[in-house]
Structure formats: structure tokens, C-alpha cells
Amino acid sequence: xxxxxxxxxxxxxxxxxxxxxxxxxxxxxxxxxxxxxxxxxxxxxxxxxxxxxxxxxxxxxxxxxxxxxxxxxxxxxxxxxxxxxxxxxxxxxxxxxxxxxxxxxxxxxxxxxxxxxxxxxxxxxxxxxxxxxxxxxxxxxxxxxxxxxxxxxxxxxxxxxxxxxxxxxxxxxxxxxxxxxxxxxxxxxxxxxxxxxxxxxxxxxxxxxxxxxxxxxxxxxxxxxxxxxxxxxxxxxxxxxxxxxxxxxxxxxxxxxxxxxxxxxxxxxxxxxxxxxxxxxxxxxxxxxxxxxxxxxxxxxxxxxxxxxxxxxxxxxxxxxxxxxxxxxxxxxxxxxxxxxxxxxxxxxxxxxxxxxxxxxxxxxxxxxxxxxxxxxxxxxxxxxxxxxxxxxxxxxxxxxxxxxxxxxxxxxxxxxxxxxxxxxxxxxxxxxxxxxxxxxxxxxxxxxxxxxxxxxxxxxxxxxxxxxxxxxxxxxxxxxxxxxxxxxxxx
Numbered sequence: 086x087x088x089x090x091x092x093x094x095x096x097x098x099x100x101x102x103x104x105x106x107x108x109x110x111x112x113x114x115x116x117x118x119x120x121x122x123x124x125x126x127x128x129x130x131x132x133x134x135x136x137x138x139x140x141x142x143x144x145x146x147x148x149x150x151x152x153x154x155x156x157x158x159x160x161x162x163x164x165x166x167x168x169x170x171x172x173x174x175x176x177x178x179x180x181x182x183x184x185x186x187x188x189x190x191x192x193x194x195x196x197x198x199x200x201x202x203x204x205x206x207x208x209x210x211x212x213x214x215x216x217x218x219x220x221x222x223x224x225x226x227x228x229x230x231x232x233x234x235x236x237x238x239x240x241x242x243x244x245x246x247x248x249x250x251x252x253x254x255x256x257x258x259x260x261x262x263x264x265x266x267x268x269x270x271x272x273x274x275x276x277x278x279x280x281x282x283x284x285x286x287x288x289x290x291x292x293x294x295x296x297x298x299x300x301x302x303x304x305x306x307x308x309x310x311x312x313x314x315x316x317x318x319x320x321x322x323x324x325x326x327x328x329x330x331x332x333x334x335x336x337x338x339x340x341x342x343x344x345x346x347x348x349x350x351x352x353x354x355x356x357x358x359x360x361x362x363x364x365x366x367x368x369x370x371x372x373x374x375x376x377x378x379x380x381x382x383x384x385x386x387x388x389x390x391x392x393x394x395x396x397x398x399x400x401x402x403x404x405x406x407x408x409x410x411x412x413x414x415x416x417x418x419x420x421x422x423x424x425x426x427x428x429x430x431x432x433x434x435x436x437x438x439x440x441x442x443x444x445x446x447x448x449x450x451x452x453x454x455x456x457x458x459x460x461x462x463x464x465x466x467x468x469x470x471x472x473x474x475x476x477x478x479x480x481x482x483x484x485x486x487x488x489x490x491x492x493x494x495x496x497x498x499x500x501x502x503x504x505x506x507x508x509x510x511x512x513x514x515x516x517x518x519x520x521x522x523x524x525x526x527x528x529x530x531x532x533x534x535x536x537x538x539x540x541x542x543x544x545x546x547x548x549x550x551x552x553x554x555x556x557x558x559x560x561x562x563x564x565x566x567x568x569x570x571x572x573x574x575x576x577x
Contacts, residue, residue, distance in 0.1 A: 090278030130277020132251035149274035190243030221249035351385035353513025413459035
């Protein structure tokens, strides 16, 4: 672990195993309360110093860290693939995105500005000038998930450091190695002591300790809603950024490019074995194109190569563990017992769950309203766009949705009426770049990620108002040289 600028080991360790076959990859320290206490104390001091660091220094650390990761990209990709769920090709894309996230953070550091305020918009403000700045809030606690063990850490670390905060990362205990390598890259880039620390250990102990400590002024969490709600209850009065999942709908209109839509939907449904908050979970297909699109989706799912994550030809690896795969199996069987039909897939082999498409899933099935977090998608016909939008909105999630259409009116209508934080047109709900705002209403969470938007969450506006000693106002009217009008008393 990286605590107070020093790499520390412990006698008690956590085993990191490959979900593909259960083999031991490595061990990481199992932190205790004293180590988390030292990390928080160091973060408080590090944050005070970093707050005063000039912008170019923040930029340099972020750019250098991005360069270190880029130079070691294959090493990072292999770590992601070994400890997590991604194939080597998916892992390489995550590394490239992490580099981009940190570089965007460096660029946004120079743009973290406030604004001037027109005080003369109110009577009595004529002699006042002022502006606000955005100030770092101090110590950020980052709790990160297993599905993107490098880039989702970067999405918390990059903006926090760019904004002048200190950050403590508590990574998922199943995939901590990528996060530790990120901390190593920041150390090599010259990040000052206490600005970034990584503490590995159980969320129930050291994670909860970090959440409860009042010196940690914000918790940025990505994970499940139940855990998110517990964090907010335990953490009390502080800031929160929460990304708590999704049940993403995709609408396919009759004028859509069907072949293009099928390719995008299959990729969005089964990328990272569906363990993705933007995973295509519900596919609403207009009846006019049902017979064209559905066979293409089935063909795409059956053509997905499932196997060894390090094989360059593998499309999809395992789920994070057998327990997660068994949970998906329960949800699929529940839907089948209530009348759904399996078009392809539906079977489990240990931690592997085959790419699955279901039709006729009733709204009473748990998989219809909950987040499946696995490689399963539901297909449902519709007649009118109103019906598809109503069904898409009928869940307690709202992260991102998508529509395939060539009709601008339909696209803008979906954009207006879909109750989601993002609506993607002519691509799957899985589309994202690291500069865009990311988050959604309802049960999908609080606040927004995306570098600039995360920086706003991680700062507070600070107002400065100046009362001037001279009067401001409209220019005096022009007068002739012979004018004998005297100036107002005290005016200059």
C-alpha cells in the first residue's frame, strides 16, 4: 500500500485470484485501523500543501503520470486482464482511456476558473466589484469497483488532484493491483507525499473508517445502490458523488440502419461480460423491423467467442466470480419461470455465463427492473415511440439510454422525454468518452463524473466582494467649457 509516501506491507494479506480459473496472482496488504488513520492524517497535511500548489505543478504531475502509464501500457493491460473480467483487447482500451482521463485532468486544471459578479444589478451595489473562485474541499475518499479497475480509479484521482485535493483510494479487494500500479505511476511522476494514497483492505473495516471520518470531506463511490445508501448513512454531513448503476434501454426505430444497430447493440450488451453500468439491458424493437433485427442480434451473440482472457481472439471472459454468475443465473431462471423465452445462451459454467438474449420477459421478473450486471439482454417489441419511452422510463434507474433512428424529430423527442442523464443517438447505451458528463437521476446516483464535472463536484465556490472607495456608475453627461456645474461632493 502507499501510505504517507511509503510503500507498506502487512502480515495479514488479501489474495488476488484470477476469476477465470481461481489461480493466485498476488497478495496485497490487509490494512488495519491504525494504517487508515495515518493515511487520513497525512492526506489532511498533503491536501493543505497541494491546495497552494501552482496550477502548472498539478498539470505536470498529471501529464507525467499519464506518460508513465502509456510507456508501460502492455504491463498495465495484462494486470487488468489477469485480475479482472476483461479480455486483453478490452484491457488495452481501458489503459488508453486511463491515459486520456489523466491528460484531460491536466488540461482542465488550467481551466478551473470562477466568474466575475455584477454587483450593480441590485441597488446599493454600485460601489462593489467581486468574483468567485473554485476552492478544493480537502480530502477525497475514493471507493472504486472491479469492472474498470484502472480507468474508474483515474476518474476519481485525476480530477481530485487537478482541483488541488488530496485523495485516498480504497480499491475493490478483488482487483486492487491495477489501482496500486496507478499509484506507483503517480509516485514516479513526482506526486508529493500525501496527495495520493492507496489503502487496500475490507470495505467493512478500513473503507467504513474512511467514510465515517469527518476529515474526509467527500466520498466518491462507484458501486451498488445498497452500499451507496449505507455509505451516506454512515458518512453523515459531507459531500457525496455516487454512481450506482443502470438498467439501460435501447430503442430501435423502423428507419434505423439495422445492421449497424445490431453490431453496436451486441457490443454494448456483452462488453466486459455485461459487468458495466452502461450495459445494454433492455432492447425495444419496432415491430416493423423485428424480423430483421432479432436474428442479427442472435447471430451476433452466438458468434461471440467466450474463453481465455489473454487470447487475442477472445471476445468475452468470465464474470468477476462464480457467485456473481450464479446471481445472474437466478435472475434468468426467474424470468423463464414467468414466461420468458431464451433465444440464445442462458447457461453458466463456473464464473462464465454465456451471452444471453431473452424475449417476452414480463415486467414482474426481477431482471426487468433490477440491474442484471451480466451478459444478458431483454428484447421487447413496440408499436409507437411513446410506448417505448414509457417502458424505458419505468425503472428506478437513469444513467444512460440510446435510440437508433434517422428521424431528427424522434431523436430530439427521445432526448427530451427519456429520463436519463445521457441519451445516445445511433450508438448503444455503452458509448462514453471521458470528457463528457456522466451520471443520472433516480437510483443511478448523485452528482456527475467526467473530468471537468467531477472537478466541480470536488470544489466549492468561494466569493470575494470588494467595496470600493469611489462611486461607480454611468459616465457624466458632456458639458460645454462654460459650464459651471460643480461635481458631486466627494466624487473623483
